[in-house]
Amino acid sequence: MPTSSVATEFTGISPRPRDKTQHRIAIVGAGASGIVCARELKKRGWSHVTVFERSHEAGGKTRSTILNDSATGRQAIAELGTYCIMPSAVVQEIIEDNGLADDIVNHRPIQYYDIARNKASSPLFSTDDSRPFWKKLAEFLRYSQETSRLALSQKPGFAAPFAPELLWSVDEWLTRNDFEFVRKAMFPLFCTTFGGPGFKDIPTLYLMKYEGLRRRLPMWRRATATLPRMRLGNQEIWKRAARALDIRYGEPVQSIGREQDALRLHTPTGASTFDSVIWTTSLPFLDAALPPERNADDSTLGARRFYRQVRQLKRAVLTYRVENLPRDVAWIFPDVSLAGALGESYGVKNWPGTDCYSFYPWMNEGHTLDDLDRSMRNLVTRLGGRVTSTVGSPFVSGYHPYFDAKTLESGAYDSLESEQGRGGVYLCGEIMSGILLPSTTEYARNLIERFF
Numbered sequence: 001m002p003t004s005s006v007a008t009e010f011t012g013i014s015p016r017p018r019d020k021t022q023h024r025i026a027i028v029g030a031g032a033s034g035i036v037c038a039r040e041l042k043k044r045g046w047s048h049v050t051v052f053e054r055s056h057e058a059g060g061k062t063r064s065t066i067l068n069d070s071a072t073g074r075q076a077i078a079e080l081g082t083y084c085i086m087p088s089a090v091v092q093e094i095i096e097d098n099g100l101a102d103d104i105v106n107h108r109p110i111q112y113y114d115i116a117r118n119k120a121s122s123p124l125f126s127t128d129d130s131r132p133f134w135k136k137l138a139e140f141l142r143y144s145q146e147t148s149r150l151a152l153s154q155k156p157g158f159a160a161p162f163a164p165e166l167l168w169s170v171d172e173w174l175t176r177n178d179f180e181f182v183r184k185a186m187f188p189l190f191c192t193t194f195g196g197p198g199f200k201d202i203p204t205l206y207l208m209k210y211e212g213l214r215r216r217l218p219m220w221r222r223a224t225a226t227l228p229r230m231r232l233g234n235q236e237i238w239k240r241a242a243r244a245l246d247i248r249y250g251e252p253v254q255s256i257g258r259e260q261d262a263l264r265l266h267t268p269t270g271a272s273t274f275d276s277v278i279w280t281t282s283l284p285f286l287d288a289a290l291p292p293e294r295n296a297d298d299s300t301l302g303a304r305r306f307y308r309q310v311r312q313l314k315r316a317v318l319t320y321r322v323e324n325l326p327r328d329v330a331w332i333f334p335d336v337s338l339a340g341a342l343g344e345s346y347g348v349k350n351w352p353g354t355d356c357y358s359f360y361p362w363m364n365e366g367h368t369l370d371d372l373d374r375s376m377r378n379l380v381t382r383l384g385g386r387v388t389s390t391v392g393s394p395f396v397s398g399y400h401p402y403f404d405a406k407t408l409e410s411g412a413y414d415s416l417e418s419e420q421g422r423g424g425v426y427l428c429g430e431i432m433s434g435i436l437l438p439s440t441t442e443y444a445r446n447l448i449e450r451f452f
Helices: 032-043 089-097 133-150 170-176 180-200 204-214 219-224 235-242 283-289 303-309 334-339 369-383 405-409 412-418 437-451
Strands: 024-028 048-053 064-068 075-079 104-106 111-114 119-121 228-230 247-249 255-259 262-267 270-274 276-279 311-323 330-332 345-350 356-361 386-390 395-402 425-427
Touching: 024 032, 024 262, 024 270, 032 048, 032 089, 032 235, 032 437, 075 356, 089 235, 089 437, 111 330, 111 334, 133 180, 133 204, 170 180, 170 204, 180 204, 180 311, 180 330, 180 334, 180 345, 180 395, 204 437, 255 283, 262 276, 283 303, 283 425, 303 412, 311 369, 334 345, 345 369, 356 369, 369 386, 405 412
Parallel strands: 024 048, 024 276, 048 247, 276 425
Antiparallel strands: 064 075, 104 228, 111 119, 255 262, 262 270, 311 356, 311 386, 311 395, 330 345, 345 356
16 A cells, blocks of 8 residues: 655654554664664563664674784774773673673773874873963863863753753854863864864764763773773674674665554565664664655654754775884874864774774765875875785765754754654664764663653
């Protein structure tokens, strides 16, 4: 029978489902959010939970791969996606449940590298700020006080109303507060790992979510930029957790329609019927999967109008075998990161014991992988090294979905949250929670607690 638009048939919040043995739940995406949703549902006794994943492995943006040294054969595990494991009760529970509690080790401390001076140093001692130490310390303490006041870490997601300064861009917020030492000392790391070239546009709201989570790290980790990881690879957490779940790999959801009181999901292998859908991937993808609205210009259609207003960064990770560079380093290039340069590497990581180096450029739709390859090779030459070969294929992913200030002011999050469960569709994932594993996993658990 013909399908009709889920969005235009929303008539109210779906009641909390009651029959755990009959209610069919589909989860779209086997990244951290999707896996936590599935685990939580299973723990609560829901019998029919199916996860659809477009790729052939679990983990989403967490991508771990084995590399080896070309001369000795020694192996190392490289992190091409999620670089570190931030403290989170939800993630820790999964780690312990899957026998990985003793597997947490440390990355090498991150250093800032000044190419012009051929010098690497700790982030806090790398700037050329000539002010007295006490003035820099006073600024740092003032920054700490402001971020303590504004930091968003206690509750999952983004609850309005927002303080006015949270709608300023990160760049504007730093400038208005005269945080110039902080900008030079801390924000190359922020731009490399989180904000990318968009920190001049990204609202401060997202920085404060990041700061709230960063504060969970012990002071020594923050001061030395020493971040925790999994010895067997960060992706191993999700691979092991996925073994206990019903996941259909290689099955992207192409469209969703309504069939009587149920939802019909179409994938390349066929169609399946469910009573509820939890969408954990990109909202623009969900918008494309749903049938078109009857009147695309009708702003009263509800939260779906915000699906198309999600902005997203894009990054690639390129890995090479390199000669004549120092081993076991993790460098960030402050000049590149603070300039918001696209197509240039914000950092480089050598995977211990190997001649493999991964580079992390941000990009836009105008960049080709050939452009990036030339840029990375040129950087290696400037650093005094030589590329001997490429390793694998570049890992390209969408990164850090966010709303701009205008969309936040128009009530995007209030609208999206108020329509959770309409027509049987629930929203999860990074745009709802904020980036970084603690945000995504804690929001996923909270979603299941609220509605199931």
